[in-house]
Amino acid sequence: MLGRIAGLLSLLGIGLYFTGWIYRWAYFAYFQLEVTTLDLPFESFFIVPIQVFFGNISSGDFSTFFRTIVIAIASFIIVPNIFHLIKIFTQKLDKILNELRLKLLKWSLKTKHQKIPQNIQSFLYFQQINYHKYDKVLINEIVIVTWLLTALFFLGQSQGKIDAIRDSRNETSFLPVVTLITPENRLPLGRKIDDIGDDPNVGSFRVIGDLELYKELLQGDYNNKTDPNYPQIVWRLLIDRDSQYYIFPSLSKNDPPNAHPPVVVIQQSDRGEYIVILSPEAPP
Numbered sequence: 001m002l003g004r005i006a007g008l009l010s011l012l013g014i015g016l017y018f019t020g021w022i023y024r025w026a027y028f029a030y031f032q033l034e035v036t037t038l039d040l041p042f043e044s045f046f047i048v049p050i051q052v053f054f055g056n057i058s059s060g061d062f063s064t065f066f067r068t069i070v071i072a073i074a075s076f077i078i079v080p081n082i083f084h085l086i087k088i089f090t091q092k093l094d095k096i097l098n099e100l101r102l103k104l105l106k107w108s109l110k111t112k113h114q115k116i117p118q119n120i121q122s123f124l125y126f127q128q129i130n131y132h133k134y135d136k137v138l139i140n141e142i143v144i145v146t147w148l149l150t151a152l153f154f155l156g157q158s159q160g161k162i163d164a165i166r167d168s169r170n171e172t173s174f175l176p177v178v179t180l181i182t183p184e185n186r187l188p189l190g191r192k193i194d195d196i197g198d199d200p201n202v203g204s205f206r207v208i209g210d211l212e213l214y215k216e217l218l219q220g221d222y223n224n225k226t227d228p229n230y231p232q233i234v235w236r237l238l239i240d241r242d243s244q245y246y247i248f249p250s251l252s253k254n255d256p257p258n259a260h261p262p263v264v265v266i267q268q269s270d271r272g273e274y275i276v277i278l279s280p281e282a283p284p
Helices: 002-030 049-054 063-110 118-124 136-168 211-219
Strands: 177-181 235-241 244-249 264-267 275-279
Touching: 002 049, 002 136, 049 063, 049 136, 063 136, 177 235, 177 244
Parallel strands: none
Antiparallel strands: 177 275, 235 244, 244 264
16 A cells, blocks of 8 residues: 555656656747756756646636646546557457468468478467457556656646746736846946946957847847837846846737747856846836
């Protein structure tokens, strides 16, 4: 009894970790980040499945919970049908193999050649193949585990992508708004606090890669609320790991679903030169 409980708990832990890893992989893949490079806490992968299975029920969104219920009901319907299909397939396969066996046996009895390979003889005189002798318990367990992993992969991958798109849009994001203050000429982005019209001094920096992408970031590195014609860009903190800030300019809800924001990785200072201000929402 205790062994069975321990086995069930082990399977539960594996399923939760697998779901959490797939969710994190899909979420950060949307931001063009590899989850294996972020060094996330191991135990966090066991907590993430709560978001995968239940979603944001506290905010009145039951779509994720309903999707989980639908997948569970579909599993109870589909898995028994898979068992039935496997039974039919094995019966057909047994029939084909037995017919082949009988044909070879008749041929071996009629042939005048005595030097028939020993492995063929052993196959011909082998007892009739019967699907009832297959290990049904093992086959059923393989089917259940395979289907369970497939369902968990679908739930984790779909919910991770949905949450990533939600957090990338300024109007629906759950990520904190970030304001980063650094000493002058330490970053090739940013503006002076007392003169936001002064472009950053980029003469001492070098660029590798897409220069146009860098120029676009220069044009949207701050939120100018004094000019109504200026595009309102809110920067949000994606994650803070390994002494690095991952920040990005949030998109608008009108942007297409396949739009991805650029992510800026900033190395933290070990001398306390940076000030990071986090807020749930941008001030009006």
